[in-house]
Amino acid sequence: MIKVESLSKTYGGFKAVDDVSFTARPGRVTGFLGPNGAGKTTTMRIMVGLTPATSGSATVSGRRFADLPNPGLEVGVLLDASAQHAGRTGREILTVAQRTMGLPGSRVDEILDLVSLTPTESGRRVRNYSLGMRQRLGIAAALLGEPEVLILDEPANGLDPAGIRWMRDLLRGYADRGGTVLLSSHLLHEIEVIADDLVVIGNGRIVAQGTKAELLASAGTLVRTPDVPTLSQALTGAGVAFAPMTDALRVEADPDVVGRVALAAGVALTELRAAEGAGLEEMFLELTADTQREGVAA
Amino acid sequence: MTAAVLEHEVVRTERPTPARIPMSRLISVELRKSFDTRSGFWLMASIGILAVIATVATIVFAPESELDYEAFASAIGFPMAVVLPIIAALLVTSEWSQRSGLTTFTLVPHRGRVITAKLAVSVGIGAVSMLIAAAIGAVGNVVGTAITGTDTVWNVSAAELSYIIIANVLGMLVGFMLGVLMRNSAAAIVGYFVYSFALPPLTFLLAQNQQWFKDLQPWVDFNYAQGNLFNGVMTGTYWAQLAVTTFVWLVVPLVVGLRLVLRSEVK
Structure with a gap:
């Protein structure tokens, strides 16, 4: 369970995150949807303590992230698959994480198997990885400690269609076993197929939230x-x-x-x-148009 | 909440709260991280390699009359003074420059503990390196004098050796401090060279020309105060000068850097 309450983050005069509150529940996949630069990543970074909040709070399993004694065993985090030391092998990155969490070494092989990275691939240095392989490695690192909560920022980026399908099934199974999954995306259709609940954010503010069924309900x-x-x-x-x-x-x-x-x-x-769902799509397009990056054609 | 959610919550067994990650584990992980990349491995290996090169060079180039342990110690000392601080700086800055800090600081959301573990690893590497260097120098001294047929002279006392180790660990801590302060590999390394190799000639020049600075120098110039460690004689005054300059040039900026590390965003 993830609970975010009145979270705000201001950079100078710019409100990157503005009074954001929502809850991601166990057994459900919560989609965090918004155009680029809407504040999704900042919100997630605040949740895991990498960015200090200006005000408000975020708790995971009822505790502040910094109060978790061994966070890797309780929360799996993937914020940026490219943020790894390029000179380490994939296997070494997982081994460092496994040792930090205090898990048995065999867990690394199990998880490599789960994300379908072959021994040859895991023995390569990360600088030679494609984005898709980095995402798989990042998901492996997040799942390593068998956490109850997953926080994933744009995990589908760089995955091929088969990879997206694989990840969708993986996260679905994870939530069905009682896990809490929060994943962000800037693509409505990508998140529509996997999420149970949706939180839509634009310009730092939440513009809609609820179950997918509610938000996609027939609107004219x-x-x-x-x-x-x-x-x-x-x-x-x-x-x-x-x-x-x-x-x-x-x-x-x-x-x-x-x-x-x-x-x-x-x-x-x-x-x-x-x-x-046209209502949601329209709202989403409006949000995107406001940022004036993709233009109307999006 | 729906019935399905409640059902899941029943299925999921309550797990015990895990134990806090012990410091010993953080230190062993940080030690592993300093060896597990090609660049890290070769940087570490360079300590031994450079010590051997310096030893061989001393045997080949030093005149027979000067072939004593002190000659080996100073020949090995110079590459150590360059490599060790770089190792210490990179230990810290790679988390930012390589962005691995995103993972490190989410697995251990207490940056102070991670930095402390890195500090322990730095000092450990520094001390072990110096002992290895001293041993390589000793072998060089025995082999070198055997080749030339001269007497083997051990003219570095245990106290002098410990001063040299202290000086190198201090240099390493300067590298560490710059790493914490800059959080950027290139900036920290350049900073170290300015600190240790560009400043001393300038302060020397200033002291030559300005009497007031010449009187003040032992108390304000960190490099000057460290120089006494290499001269092998440390009086109470020298220790006091070393303590004062260490505080100003090492401890204060380290504290400032730590505050920045604890507060800044990890991007």
């Missing part, structure tokens, strides 16, 4: 047409509220109502469906 109708202006006009005329999306409209009415309006206006549709 998604309608796509080559002739957006005519349909917009018709919908306004029919007194139905709607919001324009990139190349479609999200209408606050059922699909059959929208269909009849479109028929009356003589507008051809390319797509008409209940807008499951």
